Amino acid sequence: MQMHSLAFDISHTLAGGLVLISFMMLYQDRLYSLLNVFALHALVLALSVAWQAYVQDAPHLYVTAVIALVFKAIVIPVALHRIVKQLGIHRDIESAVGIGPTMLAGMGLVALSMVLMLRVTADADPLAREDLAFALSVVLLGLLVMVTRRNAVSQVVGFMSLENGLVLAATGAKGMPLVVEISVAFSILIAFIVIGIFLFRIRERFDSVDVSALDDFRGERR
Amino acid sequence: MASFNPVMAVLLIPICTAALLAALPGYRLTARLNVVASLATFVSALSLFVIDRPPPGPYVLIDDLNIVFIVLNTFVGFTTSIFSASYIAHELETGRLTPVYLRFYHAMFQTMMFGMNLAFVSNNIGLMWVAVEIATLTTVLMVGIYRTHAALEAAWKYFILGSVGIALALFGTILVYMAARPVVGEGQDGMIWTLLIQHAAKFDPALLNVAFIFLFLGYGTKVGLAPLHAWLPDAHAEGPTPISAVLSGLLLNVALYALLRFKILLAANPAAISPGPLMVTMGLVSVVFAAFMLYRRRDIKRLFAYSSIEHMGIIVFAFGMGGPLANFAGLLHMVMHSLTKSAIFYAVGHISQIKGTQRISRIRGLTVTHPALGWGLVVGVVAIAGLPPLGIFMSEFLVVSSTFARQPLLAIVLVFGLLLAFGALTLRLTTVAFGAPRGSTASAEASYVPMFAHLALVLGAGIYLPAPLVLWFQHVAQLLG
Numbered sequence: 001m002q003m004h005s006l007a008f009d010i011s012h013t014l015a016g017g018l019v020l021i022s023f024m025m026l027y028q029d030r031l032y033s034l035l036n037v038f039a040l041h042a043l044v045l046a047l048s049v050a051w052q053a054y055v056q057d058a059p060h061l062y063v064t065a066v067i068a069l070v071f072k073a074i075v076i077p078v079a080l081h082r083i084v085k086q087l088g089i090h091r092d093i094e095s096a097v098g099i100g101p102t103m104l105a106g107m108g109l110v111a112l113s114m115v116l117m118l119r120v121t122a123d124a125d126p127l128a129r130e131d132l133a134f135a136l137s138v139v140l141l142g143l144l145v146m147v148t149r150r151n152a153v154s155q156v157v158g159f160m161s162l163e164n165g166l167v168l169a170a171t172g173a174k175g176m177p178l179v180v181e182i183s184v185a186f187s188i189l190i191a192f193i194v195i196g197i198f199l200f201r202i203r204e205r206f207d208s209v210d211v212s213a214l215d216d217f218r219g220e221r222r
Numbered sequence: 223m224a225s226f227n228p229v230m231a232v233l234l235i236p237i238c239t240a241a242l243l244a245a246l247p248g249y250r251l252t253a254r255l256n257v258v259a260s261l262a263t264f265v266s267a268l269s270l271f272v273i274d275r276p277p278p279g280p281y282v283l284i285d286d287l288n289i290v291f292i293v294l295n296t297f298v299g300f301t302t303s304i305f306s307a308s309y310i311a312h313e314l315e316t317g318r319l320t321p322v323y324l325r326f327y328h329a330m331f332q333t334m335m336f337g338m339n340l341a342f343v344s345n346n347i348g349l350m351w352v353a354v355e356i357a358t359l360t361t362v363l364m365v366g367i368y369r370t371h372a373a374l375e376a377a378w379k380y381f382i383l384g385s386v387g388i389a390l391a392l393f394g395t396i397l398v399y400m401a402a403r404p405v406v407g408e409g410q411d412g413m414i415w416t417l418l419i420q421h422a423a424k425f426d427p428a429l430l431n432v433a434f435i436f437l438f439l440g441y442g443t444k445v446g447l448a449p450l451h452a453w454l455p456d457a458h459a460e461g462p463t464p465i466s467a468v469l470s471g472l473l474l475n476v477a478l479y480a481l482l483r484f485k486i487l488l489a490a491n492p493a494a495i496s497p498g499p500l501m502v503t504m505g506l507v508s509v510v511f512a513a514f515m516l517y518r519r520r521d522i523k524r525l526f527a528y529s530s531i532e533h534m535g536i537i538v539f540a541f542g543m544g545g546p547l548a549n550f551a552g553l554l555h556m557v558m559h560s561l562t563k564s565a566i567f568y569a570v571g572h573i574s575q576i577k578g579t580q581r582i583s584r585i586r587g588l589t590v591t592h593p594a595l596g597w598g599l600v601v602g603v604v605a606i607a608g609l610p611p612l613g614i615f616m617s618e619f620l621v622v623s624s625t626f627a628r629q630p631l632l633a634i635v636l637v638f639g640l641l642l643a644f645g646a647l648t649l650r651l652t653t654v655a656f657g658a659p660r661g662s663t664a665s666a667e668a669s670y671v672p673m674f675a676h677l678a679l680v681l682g683a684g685i686y687l688p689a690p691l692v693l694w695f696q697h698v699a700q701l702l703g
Contacts, residue, residue: 120428120432132400135393139389143386159382162386166393174408176413177409177413178413189385
């Protein structure tokens with residue numbers, strides 16, 4: 001029993017840590033520091049997945065953990081660093097909403113996901129249900145990062161943190177098949193985004209996503 | 223013939239051709255290969271009707287429901303490949319596409335067909351999710367292929383919204399697995415649709431409800447339902463027109479199919495919420511919203527993109543109402559819409575190439591200068607607006623009349639939306655098709671066969687539906703509950 005509760009506490013701490021780091025992303029106002037925080041996010045995810053692999057005795061999850069570590073904690077942040085430097089993107093992040101309201105909204109979302117998930121999964125085993133509640137919080141906070149930030153790199157970072165939440169949910173669901181495949185599919189998706197930014201060099205995108213400029217392209221402004 | 227496996231054929235032909243097309247140079251050869259491969263895929267799909275079906279395995283399932291989708295998918299894929307050959311030839315001449323991008327385009331076209339077919343045949347909800355993701359990614363890349371500022375903008379928007387949608391759908395899929403695990407057992411089994419449906423009655427209803435909300439929002443984004451539709455018009459307007467045709471005609475159906483699978487799953491659990499009201503609401507909102515938006519369109523591809531939102535709204539509404547008649551109507555409407563909308567995009571593709579613009583105000587008097595294209599467009603728009611004797615009239619009539627019998631108030635809102643859309647479309651049609659010609663009058667090197675084949679099918683279905691087809695659809699409508 002003692003062992004079980006220790007396992008429980010550790011995975012709890014790691015999942016809670018992910019939610020906390022998601023909050024840290026909400027108030028970063030520099031691109032580089034946002035990328036560093038994301039690398040930390042991915043590192044904690046890798047630890048969490050590895051821990052689940054150990055606890056559930058599911059060796060295939062180690063593959064997922066390694067993908068998270070190598071790809072998301074190292075390769076992507078480094079690549080994005082270089083893109084930011086080479087393209088000379090503004091290093092301050094313009095946010096659409098102030099930090100105060102964003103943090104409040106974040107707390108609201110976490111409370112919402114806790115209430116929803118804990119109530120819905122009353123019968124499931126405690127580890128899975130709390131994992132799921134944390135995962136949903138991370139997903140929603142990732143969405144919040146995406147909608148409150150205006151430039152493309154921070155939208156990508158928001159999407160990747162959202163995706164980390166999904167991997168957390170998938171590993172928490174004991175014995176779920178295809179976890180490795182799904183994490184690979186997602187990594188390809190992210191690679192596409194990063195390559196897309198790099199090759200297409202949508203430089204204008206980085207400075208602003210001005211919706212009124214979009215109307216011009218559509219030829220629909222009167 | 224015992225070794226011929228049609229399911230593997232509809233998957234392997236596209237993916238192998240994709241690899242081949244990525245390697246081969248030259249326009250003539252690759253465009254032909256694209257057509258031949260699409261035809262082969264279509265024939266293999268047709269053979270599903272006659273060859274004994276494989277029993278449902280852990281990954282592949284063939285039942286009466288998905289055969290309809292697969293055959294429709296491969297057929298429109300085939301006609302689009304013919305249209306695409308002549309469309310792309312023009313794009314190469316004008317230099318909008320370079321040979322490298324042409325290879326890329328053809329490879330992506332076949333990869334997309336692979337993704338869509340995989341989504342249809344998969345019996346595993348995880349695999350289905352992966353397949354939808356493949357299909358989305360390839361279309362994102364093709365929307366951005368012209369690399370103009372507007373195209374990249376559209377691709378980015380599509381990408382971000384599509385990814386968020388697909389992420390929500392994955393969360394929903396994980397929740398379905400969580401609901402299934404205590405009943406079906408751990409591992410692979412918890413994701414196999416045929417097993418899920420057998421045991422669905424014993425799943426935890428609360429968990430299933432939340433799962434469906436996520437799945438509905440996730441796949442609903444890809445269906446293009448109203449508050450989640452923002453990516454759709456841009457993606458349609460900025461990509462090559464063959465892609466607009468398959469987006470409207472096929473990709474929306476893929477997401478719809480995923481939604482229907484989960485609707486059936488929910489219906490099998492008596493304690494879970496009924497998905498109907500949710501679908502009815504979103505469907506109606508889409509119809510009315512899109513109908514209003516039609517009036518303000520200045521871009522011809524955007525106009526028909528909004529019309530797609532309207533029609534997907536009607537289809538989701540019909541499936542949300544449920545019952546044999548409404549399901550039948552929804553299914554018929556889906557088939558008719560795919561055929562008609564892709565035919566319209568074939569016409570619009572050639573028209574915008576001739577005129578060199580997509581602005582409606584710069585296109586006038588098409589029936590005078592280009593009779594075949596102009597009248598093709600007229601018939602197509604008449605069909606999509608829901609006038610008799612074409613097929614869409616019949617399916618819309620069925621949707622409306624079955625709704626009137628059960629929920630007259632909803633039917634009034636629906637009819638209001640339909641009439642609004644009808645007004646907008648006829649308004650635009652009269653300016654584009656008739657009147658004094660404007661813009662270039664250069665003759666078209668168009669391929670008319672795909673467009674007229676689709677329109678003939680739609681007209682034929684409006685006049686006479688063969689009895690076996692009706693029986694088949696009725697059977698499928700009952701499956702949908």
